[in-house]
Amino acid sequence: MTDPIYMDYGASTPLDPRVHAVMDDCMRNDFGNAGARVHSFGMKAAAHIDLAREQVADCIAAPKDSIVFTSGATESNNMALFGVLDYLRSIGKTHIVTTAVEHKSVLGPMAEIEKRGFTVSYVQPKPCGMVEGDMVAAAITPQTGFVSVQGLNNEVGTIQPLAEIRAVLPAGIIFHSDAAQAVGKMNFTLDQCGHPDLVTLSSHKIYGPKGMGALYIAPHIRAHIKPLLFGSMYEGGMRAGTVATELCAGFGQAAELVHIELADDLAKMEALRTLFLKKLKGTLPDLVINGHSDAAWRAANILNIRVPGITNEDLLAALPDLAFSPSSACNATRTGHISHVIRAMTGADQPARESIRLSFGRFTTEMEIVRAADMIINAMQTIQKMQGAA
Numbered sequence: 001m002t003d004p005i006y007m008d009y010g011a012s013t014p015l016d017p018r019v020h021a022v023m024d025d026c027m028r029n030d031f032g033n034a035g036a037r038v039h040s041f042g043m044k045a046a047a048h049i050d051l052a053r054e055q056v057a058d059c060i061a062a063p064k065d066s067i068v069f070t071s072g073a074t075e076s077n078n079m080a081l082f083g084v085l086d087y088l089r090s091i092g093k094t095h096i097v098t099t100a101v102e103h104k105s106v107l108g109p110m111a112e113i114e115k116r117g118f119t120v121s122y123v124q125p126k127p128c129g130m131v132e133g134d135m136v137a138a139a140i141t142p143q144t145g146f147v148s149v150q151g152l153n154n155e156v157g158t159i160q161p162l163a164e165i166r167a168v169l170p171a172g173i174i175f176h177s178d179a180a181q182a183v184g185k186m187n188f189t190l191d192q193c194g195h196p197d198l199v200t201l202s203s204h205k206i207y208g209p210k211g212m213g214a215l216y217i218a219p220h221i222r223a224h225i226k227p228l229l230f231g232s233m234y235e236g237g238m239r240a241g242t243v244a245t246e247l248c249a250g251f252g253q254a255a256e257l258v259h260i261e262l263a264d265d266l267a268k269m270e271a272l273r274t275l276f277l278k279k280l281k282g283t284l285p286d287l288v289i290n291g292h293s294d295a296a297w298r299a300a301n302i303l304n305i306r307v308p309g310i311t312n313e314d315l316l317a318a319l320p321d322l323a324f325s326p327s328s329a330c331n332a333t334r335t336g337h338i339s340h341v342i343r344a345m346t347g348a349d350q351p352a353r354e355s356i357r358l359s360f361g362r363f364t365t366e367m368e369i370v371r372a373a374d375m376i377i378n379a380m381q382t383i384q385k386m387q388g389a390a
């Protein structure tokens with residue numbers, strides 16, 4: 001028996017031991033409620049949260065007070081999308097633009113928002129997964145008040161040209177980006193990415209704890225965003241509920257590590273991806289790579305592939321010791337899985353039934369990549385042989 005290999009960093013990353021150490025210390029020693037700043041226990045907890053806010057803000061080059069901590073990217077996306085609705089209604093803007101390749105935590109709220117009387121346009125991507133500025137511009141109407149475009153696609157790794165998209169938006173439109181997968185996988189700073197007004201962040205995609213995330217809210221639109229949770233005055237009144245000090249401290253440490261180690265992380269992942277592809281391509285002549293082919297526009301840590309005729313369902317069954325995903329974790333089923341992202345990119349169901357996402361990261365070794373490639377080649381060849389014999 002050999003250990004299974006983890007190739008699902010896109011779903012969640014392992015906790016970095018340095019993050020664990022900070023959380024452990026915080027849990028053992030600083031259990032106070034950060035809202036209770038009237039005594040030293042509360043103040044120590046508040047100090048952790050203050051530091052974390054600074055670390056997360058620095059990671060995307062944002063002002064410290066613009067970060068609101070949440071329970072994760074799903075909540076941040078919901079907060080951005082539902083929080084702005086009353087404001088949009090008040091100025092008579094009832095149209096929203098997003099893309100067909102967003103994560104479900106954007107598409108789900110959009111479906112609900114449509115039920116509440118707004119219209120939503122879903123821009124279809126190019127075959128590489130990219131949505132360009134002129135494609136977004138074509139969807140804008142005089143009623144458009146809000147545009148939401150992800151930073152980096154979680155399934156195929158395509159990077160969206162946010163600065164280009166921002167440049168085509170008429171003044172006054174609120175621009176949101178779900179950067180849950182972008183931070184740590186590219187140089188995602190507000191300046192680099194067209195200064196979105198709202199940015200969604202997640203801790204467990206950058207080696208931090210689960211159940212933790214943040215929403216960056218540009219100071220000039222803060223008054224237009226309503227909280228999802230009302231009650232006590234935590235997070236500057238933007239989110240009621242006692243802040244989870246240890247999760248915050250862990251997220252802060254994880255963000256600081258991204259800030260310090262991004263270049264090294266990216267170089268390592270690019271080398272692993274190159275090795276992975278070289279092994280696969282050398283033996284699988286029909287291999288198709290989903291996503292952008294230019295390294296400047298794709299994540300270094302995601303490889304989304306398919307071989308025509310082999311379904312992801314067959315591969316999941318054939319590869320019990322390889323942890324990978326038929327698309328994103330939130331959509332993963334073991335049978336008959338069709339990715340909405342690949343379907344939008346190709347306009348067909350079959351490629352979406354065949355594609356698999358392999359994602360790796362900071363703790364992946366070359367040996368694991370070589371073993372994983374051998375396992376995939378072996379599984380594909382076995383399936384092809386069985387299909388030939390049938």
Ligand code: PMP
Nearest residue numbers: 072073074103105154180181202
């Ligand atoms: N957005 C994207 C692009 C994601 O990949 C994910 C996680 N799969 C989420 C949002 C949701 O993140 P969380 O688990 O922090 O709620």
